[in-house]
Amino acid sequence: MHRQFKSALIAILLDAAATVISYAVSNLGTTVIVMLYLLAVMAASYFLGFFAATLAAIGAFVAINYFFIAPRYTFEVANSESWAALLGFLLVSIVVASLVKRLQNQTKKAQKASRQDEFARLLAEKVAGIQDEIQLFKTACQLIHQSLGLPVGIALPDEHNGQFSITHQYPDGTVIFDHRAAKWCSQNAKVVGPGSGNWPEMGAWYIPCGRMPGDFPVFIVMNVTSKIYDEEIDHLRDLQDQISNNYQRLRNERYVKNAEQRVQEEVMQNALLASVSHDMRTPLTAILGATTTLLSQRAVLSADAQIRLLESVNSEVKHLVDTTENILSLSRLESIMKYGLPMDWQSLEEIIGAVFERYRTRNLQHELRSDVPQDLPLIKADAALLSQALANLIDNALAVHTENEPVLISVKNDVETISLCVLDRGAGFPEGFSVEDIRKFHRAGAKGKGVGLGLSIVKVIAQLHEAELCINRREGGGTNMEMIFPVRQFGVVND
């Protein structure tokens, strides 16, 4: 009301100004005077609205009559021509006022449409490169909030029970959420809230991220009224379509990735079973053979023969123990893949020392020797897994080593890397064999027992430590198996 009163006052002032100027130039004739008043009406229409323009037109009509139509300074009109002119003026000024108003509305609409287009383009640009769903929704909430100036949130359905809950909002803590409304909105693919005809008593719009019914994310725009529904909703639904397309792209990518992973796990499981049953069955056959022989034919066997059978049982059992250890490592690796590897600062010198200690009591065919520089930096590692990897490499080396010289375990330290190497003089791997060829549980050409399982485990352990595994051929024959670890400094490491 206050605003209307103010516009009326300004309209009268505009008329007053026109009167003053017309008075000063009244010698130029009535046409000029009429033009001046028309100008005042147009100004009122453009700046103050239709109501003020009408008031200005009536004011001008009265003022022209009073000040400029003979007899002047009376409200009387001398002749019918002047009446016609005056009424003509009133009509023209009202038509002009309404035209100006309409022009203004169209300009406003065009400007708004161009702003919305610009915003849609910006949104498309920003969300196209996003690679995960959470980031997509975060960015979308933020951008829509910037565009509308209203609190914006998004609710996602739970993948298992379909229950909606709010996952992002911008600004934080501003969105009031009703999960029933979100579910209805998503399952009917219809907008909910003031102006939509659905649940109009809600103070927010729930806009589905999909044009077909289903379990789609729902955008929530707070503090809206039915008045702005028509202007905003189409634009918002267009934006939702964009976001929804990107969301579905990302979700499909995730499904494909998960499916691939499951297939890979299954293949790995099958290969494991095949490899393990071979690695177990061979020694078990030998053990069963030896023990049944001892039990049934002890009377005819010489003491030496009995001892030999017992020794064979003993050695096969040791092999079974190693295989079991590797299988346990594998199950441990599986849980690590799921939950992450708890790593600590470890000393390679200590790990080598501990592994050497295990071999010291064994009756080895070949000697082991170490070449480890002093003052090595510590590395981030899991001690048990790294010991297992080193032991597997040493087992493989001992199985193929043929020369008199010792199997060498050496460490080289550069500025950015530490390498742990196990060097043998054996027949080694086939020409051109590389780390990529280490298939899960596939025997890598060497004749030794269980080489495939052991080497696969080494490969996975290296990956978990972000270490590079290299198979190098040695000059003069043999293999240098190398694990290259990145050196990290204290303080810059994310624990």
Next chain:
Amino acid sequence: MIEQLRILVVEDDREILHFISSSLSAAGYTISLASDLGQASKLFWENRPVLVILDLGLPDGDGKAWLIELRQRSDVPVLVLSARQSEQEKVACLDCGADDYLAKPFGVDEMLARVRAALRRTAMMNMRDRVYEFEGLRIDLVAGLVELNGKQVKLTPIEYKLLMLLAKQPGKIITHRQMLAAVWGSEYVDEIHYLRIHMGRLRAKIEAIPAEPRFLLTDPGIGYRIAAN
């Protein structure tokens, strides 16, 4: 006649119980056998064994809880048998007061060696002049002297504390947490890199080849021990 040393074996698997008891008997020990924790408590207080061999997975409860209870009333050395792969489980047992652990599967030689080492530690704890001596390394725990091949070794205070801690109980694993708490204080139990760096320096002073240590042995992920003869 000298009274034979009695060992309490708590194990519910009959085959394992059989080979443990027969080899311990053959080595000259007297055996008490318990197949659950209730029986173990009863036999322990009746027979007062010099050592307990305790399996962790027993039918009537958690061996670790039994161990914690036992530790409140007795210092008897306890050798834990653990089928579990997990280092955390081993560390937890040692932190609860186990003297040592044996991971299944194990050979008889290894078990007898651990039993002998544990009994020797008990005997040594009760002696007055305590000296650790092994292959040219001599540590006089009372005078605080360290000699390698007849020459005195100069150690920093931290290295000295670490070495004494290990040498007091030869062959016993001291966990990382126990070492950090004893040398640096209980607020440092997670600063494992302190330990690695100082143990590295200690090895450099005492070991001929630090990567192939004879004295200062590492149990990866668990702790350290000093070699026992």
